[in-house]
Amino acid sequence: MVDATLEALAIAGGSRRRSALRKAMQRKSTIAFLMTLPLILLVVLLVLYPAFYSIHLATLNKSMERFVGVGNFLFLFKRETFWMVVQQSCIFAITAVIFKALFGFIVAHFVHNIPSRGQRKWRGMLLVPWVIPPAMSCLAWLWLFDPSYSAFNWVLDKISIGPVAWTGDAYWARFSVILVNVWIGAPFFMIMYLAALKSVPEQLYEAAAIDGANWWQRMWYVTLPMMRNIMAITALFSLIVTFANFDIVRILTAGGPIDRTHVFATWAFWIGIQGNDIPLGASVSLFMVPILTVAAVFILRDIHRRASEMS
Amino acid sequence: MTAAAITTQARPRRRYGSMSRDRRWALRWSYFFLTVFAIFFLMPPVYMLITSLKTSAEISSATNPWWVYHPTLGNYIELLSSSQYLTFFRNSALVSVIVVTITMLISVPAAFALARMRFWGSTALATGVFLTYLIPETLLFIPLFKMFALVNEYTGIELINRWWVLLLLYPTLTVPFCTWIMIGYFASIPKELDEAALMDGANYRQILTRVFIPVALPGLIAATIFAFTVSWAQFLYPLAFTTSADQLVLPVGIVTSLIKGDVFNWGQIMTGALLGAAPPLIIYAFLMDYYIAGLTAGATKG
Numbered sequence: 274m275v276d277a278t279l280e281a282l283a284i285a286g287g288s289r290r291r292s293a294l295r296k297a298m299q300r301k302s303t304i305a306f307l308m309t310l311p312l313i314l315l316v317v318l319l320v321l322y323p324a325f326y327s328i329h330l331a332t333l334n335k336s337m338e339r340f341v342g343v344g345n346f347l348f349l350f351k352r353e354t355f356w357m358v359v360q361q362s363c364i365f366a367i368t369a370v371i372f373k374a375l376f377g378f379i380v381a382h383f384v385h386n387i388p389s390r391g392q393r394k395w396r397g398m399l400l401v402p403w404v405i406p407p408a409m410s411c412l413a414w415l416w417l418f419d420p421s422y423s424a425f426n427w428v429l430d431k432i433s434i435g436p437v438a439w440t441g442d443a444y445w446a447r448f449s450v451i452l453v454n455v456w457i458g459a460p461f462f463m464i465m466y467l468a469a470l471k472s473v474p475e476q477l478y479e480a481a482a483i484d485g486a487n488w489w490q491r492m493w494y495v496t497l498p499m500m501r502n503i504m505a506i507t508a509l510f511s512l513i514v515t516f517a518n519f520d521i522v523r524i525l526t527a528g529g530p531i532d533r534t535h536v537f538a539t540w541a542f543w544i545g546i547q548g549n550d551i552p553l554g555a556s557v558s559l560f561m562v563p564i565l566t567v568a569a570v571f572i573l574r575d576i577h578r579r580a581s582e583m584s
Numbered sequence: 585m586t587a588a589a590i591t592t593q594a595r596p597r598r599r600y601g602s603m604s605r606d607r608r609w610a611l612r613w614s615y616f617f618l619t620v621f622a623i624f625f626l627m628p629p630v631y632m633l634i635t636s637l638k639t640s641a642e643i644s645s646a647t648n649p650w651w652v653y654h655p656t657l658g659n660y661i662e663l664l665s666s667s668q669y670l671t672f673f674r675n676s677a678l679v680s681v682i683v684v685t686i687t688m689l690i691s692v693p694a695a696f697a698l699a700r701m702r703f704w705g706s707t708a709l710a711t712g713v714f715l716t717y718l719i720p721e722t723l724l725f726i727p728l729f730k731m732f733a734l735v736n737e738y739t740g741i742e743l744i745n746r747w748w749v750l751l752l753l754y755p756t757l758t759v760p761f762c763t764w765i766m767i768g769y770f771a772s773i774p775k776e777l778d779e780a781a782l783m784d785g786a787n788y789r790q791i792l793t794r795v796f797i798p799v800a801l802p803g804l805i806a807a808t809i810f811a812f813t814v815s816w817a818q819f820l821y822p823l824a825f826t827t828s829a830d831q832l833v834l835p836v837g838i839v840t841s842l843i844k845g846d847v848f849n850w851g852q853i854m855t856g857a858l859l860g861a862a863p864p865l866i867i868y869a870f871l872m873d874y875y876i877a878g879l880t881a882g883a884t885k886g
Contacts, residue, residue, distance in 0.1 A: 301703070302701070308701075311693075312713065315759055316712065319724075319755075319756045320724065324719065324723065326731060327723070327726060330730060380617075380618070380621050383617050387615065397872050401868075404865055405629060406864060407817060408819040408839065412839070412854070412857045414628055417627075424631060461879070464876055464880060517720030518722075541722065551729070551730050559723075565723075
């Protein structure tokens with residue numbers, strides 16, 4: 274006690290206190306900086322640098338000796354496969370995200386509907402596709418889609434529907450890729466929507482019921498507005514993940530038949546790593562940036578808005 | 585008069601009865617559709633299990649593929665005694681455990697500093713970390729591949745085709761997300777708690793290890809599970825960066841080594857895939873609540 278008062282007296286002198294304070298501040302920010310240094314190094318060296326390096330790579334020729342400017346991009350624009358890849362990537366991502374959101378929404382409602390002691394069990398079961406490593410579950414799907422031993426075709430055969438070339442025919446292959454995408458991603462939506470549903474205050478539904486709202490009105494005027502934020506951000510996250518996805522297409526179809534299911538990631542891998550044309554591969558993957566940026570901007574805006582609402 | 589009394593009495597009761605009947609039907613429909621969805625969601629893993637219990641002869645026979653007539657553990661025995669598969673498993677386990685450790689060592693102090701010690705640029709850095717999480721690995725693997733090839737050219741350190749190169753690559757996927765959710769968990773701890781610790785003369789290291797880590801333990805567990813699941817499941821980086829059979833991790837090992845040319849040994853592939861899916865599934869089965877908390881925290885916190 275005496276020590277403390279003595280200390281307080283000692284640092285009472287104006288300038289001395291300020292410099293001591295400044296030193297403490299300096300020390301604190303130094304410690305903080307050192308604590309974040311590994312993170313900063315990791316992000317700068319292994320994320321930011323490669324991201325900009327890939328722009329540099331995209332301007333070189335195949336042997337990486339000569340600067341060709343936008344030559345690689347112009348070359349890509351002239352190739353039919355490139356436009357197919359653009360189209361397929363967008364179709365896969367948009368369709369898959371819509372169906373994931375739809376399935377997730379429906380399943381979340383059913384889970385929310387049943388007595389709460391049973392919910393845990395169902396939720397646990399329905400999240401399994403999200404937990405299994407995608408490479409492993411895609412192998413199972415590949416086997417289910419097998420041209421000669423497809424277990425689906427066996428069932429279809431029993432109800433006399435001809436065999437479906439799940440991965441052999443261009444349209445069925447696209448359907449299969451979207452189906453597997455939805456299978457893996459829908460549980461994530463389900464969990465997010467379930468969390469959102471649980472956060473809607475019960476009083477709002479009671480008030481709506483007293484006002485005579487029917488099921489649709491309760492859904493449209495209470496549930497959806499309360500969930501809008503979570504729905505939007507989940508969809509944006511999923512859009513990024515689905516758009517940049519590699520595993521599913523790579524294992525199910527490897528881009529085939531005749532490039533009809535290639536997306537940016539798999540085509541970039543095919544050209545850059547397997548075809549050994551690193552600059553062209555880098556150019557292909559750079560085409561993912563615009564759509565990713567748009568999604569990222571919307572996500573950030575939402576996060577900033579929520580942060581400012583809270584403070 | 586009596587009739588009127590009876591009808592007025594009966595009407596509300598009937599309405600009440602119909603409401604509960606509606607509710608019962610809604611419940612039945614919910615269970616029905618949940619069962620349908622559960623069948624759809626669980627079909628591939630169940631089919632993995634079915635196939636893994638079959639012999640090659642039964643797989644290629646024309647019998648019902650959804651039923652096992654002669655169950656056998658042959659595939660499991662064969663795989664678990666094959667040194668190649670055990671190498672994949674060991675590589676995967678080593679990579680995942682070390683990556684989880686690295687991730688926690690980097691992201692926990694960083695999250696603490698970003699959540700509690702305001703310094704120049706700390707908000708911008710937090711946003712930057714989140715943005716990094718949004719950059720997919722499919723954008724970075726080609727420049728990283730070239731970078732590592734250049735490192736080899738200049739220093740002679742061979743990075744391509746070594747399993748430990750994954751220890752450099754995986755943290756780029758795990759650290760941003762783990763830092764992000766740990767910032768959320770740390771920020772939710774009341775300021776009074778660390779002020780009290782400061783008054784008692786604790787330094788920052790002590791505040792972190794004695795106050796923050798114990799209080800934010802659920803978040804820490806969620807982040808650990810996430811880091812483990814991501815490193816266990818990652819497919820693109822090992823596929824691009826490792827090629828020799830003894831350097832492969834499980835997902836790539838199964839895809840590249842069990843498929844020999846056009847010969848698909850499906851019994852073994854399914855067994856390998858099921859065993860490969862087992863560690864995340866087991867962790868999930870025991871720590872489901874933490875898993876789900878981490879999943880929802882990523883988008884809802886902040």
